[in-house]
Amino acid sequence: MDIWNTGPFDNEEAQEVLADLRKDELYLDELLPDAGNRYIEKDQGAMIIALAHLAAGNQPEEGGDVDAAALQTPEMRERLRQCLEAVLIDGTVSGLYAHWQEQGEQLHEWKARSHVALK
Secondary structure (H helix, E strand, C coil): ECCCCCCCCHHHHHHHHHHHHHHCCCCHHHHCCCCCCCCHHHHHHHHHHHHHHCCCCCCCCCCCCCCCCCHHHHHHHHHHHHHHHHHHHCCCCHHHHHHHHCCCHHHHHHHHHHHHCCC
16 A cells, blocks of 8 residues: 555545545445454555545545545444544554554654544
């Protein structure tokens, strides 16, 4: 997975999610892990962060707006909140966290830019 910056849409997986949403070809139930999933792979973590930001009302700076209505139901926002917490907790649970942990000081910037309130 290509990562070019610390923002929620600054990686290859997030861009694929945005493209799929624009074409109405995204199947959320297949993408999001079930509660209690032991480990979240790096690419899945990147998708979760992008989806969480869309659910919170954030839009990418480039490529046009995305219809995020399906992500903004109370049930989906809660599921994304739980998934996002898992991605941002530590490297034993999240491959994406482990990646940023290896980058040193960028870990803190990535965590700050990835976190979003979903209440």
